[in-house]
Ligand SMILES: O=C(O)C1=C[C@@H](OP(=O)(O)O)[C@@H](O)[C@H](O)C1
């Protein structure tokens with residue numbers, strides 16, 4: 083017999099926004115300005131493993147000094163532009179771990195750094211990252227003049243200098259904030275104005291952070307967007323509060339929407355309007371979430387979220403540009419769909435197949451393992467859900483394949499703990515949650531209160 087918690091309640095501290103922290107680390111590493119030893123530029127409270135990988139990569143580059151002040155706090159100091167950037171015979175090797183954002187942003191940043199000096203830097207990553215497409219970033223950077231070699235489109239990849247860069251006007255085929263950001267970081271080293279048009283919504287953390295550091299950058303449009311940035315630009319380093327990660331909050335918003343008795347509070351959560359698509363989707367499905375915005379203090383708006391259970395949920399269709407806006411939240415949204423009576427669908431999300439895992443296949447496998455009716459499409463899935471909650475269930479515990487993907491491991495845990503799954507399930511790798519949320523399973527235990535040990 084597996085007993086699911088009767089109540090989920092408590093207050094949580096979320097990890098630092100993975101998108102904001104990595105942008106701040108990489109952009110700060112680009113600056114030529116040297117800071118006094120005791121003048122930290124910013125701190126990162128509670129970084130996930132991707133953020134730590136990129137912090138260490140920037141320290142290996144020689145641009146930043148990272149002090150681990152406590153288990154949970156990184157203090158970042160800028161040391162100035164590195165002098166040793168390797169050579170084609172002996173490139174400097176930087177390990178990006180599991181971070182797609184880190185590797186793609188660094189391609190642009192390094193192209194800028196190597197625009198007018200010799201050197202060669204090779205970026206490597208773990209097996210998952212080495213399987214992900216990198217030409218989508220290398221190709222437009224080459225158009226600006228960068229010298230980048232990939233291994234048949236993948237990591238390891240090497241950026242070589244000197245390779246002077248020129249501004250470009252470009253319309254990207256996909257609404258990717260990672261490509262946009264790589265091009266913006268490269269554009270800082272050019273003389274003139276670069277314009278990057280995107281065919282759909284994307285997060286605007288880069289525009290906000292670079293403008294905060296005095297760069298001439300702006301974005302227009304809300305669904306299709308156009309970003310303009312003018313170089314050459316030196317960053318004025320300014321302190322920054324890194325907000326709690328919106329995509330980490332999504333797991334608890336889903337948990338509260340699904341569980342019959344829940345109240346979960348999260349403070350200092352990022353409320354950037356380009357990151358609120360999951361809040362909107364849950365609202366459209368009928369969930370109750372109280373949003374209390376904080377007074378603005380920096381480039382990223384924040385606030386408190388209080389999610390409560392009890393509202394009946396209705397099915398939803400996610401397609402077109404909306405899928406791009408929800409891309410990292412689609413595995414956990416699938417769990418909400420499974421706990422909603424009726425048929426819900428996600429289409430136009432083929433991009434999910436090239437994230438840390440094939441998230442379409444693994445999301446469908448997870449739901450099937452739990453006994454939920456799901457149909458897999460090339461670009462999404464259709465789920466027939468139910469509002470029945472199995473707070474006690476029995477049978478063999480089904481192992482969910484994660485392929486080391488943090489979002490699948492956390493989605494499986496929410497599916498299990500909320501009683502949506504008729505059958506007991508467990509992720510085959512819970513440790514991978516640390517990529518974005520190291521204490522996820524501790525927080526889950528704290529919210530669940532004392533109860534019988536979970537079935538394994
Ligand atoms: O810019 C970013 O911080 C991110 C952009 C998104 O990727 P794409 O740019 O490929 O859409 C997202 O999936 C990723 O987790 C983080």
Ligand SMILES: C=C(OP(=O)(O)O)C(=O)O
Nearest residue numbers: 180181182183184410437
């Ligand atoms: C896709 C993700 O991250 P990245 O591309 O940075 O690996 C994610 O966190 O869901």
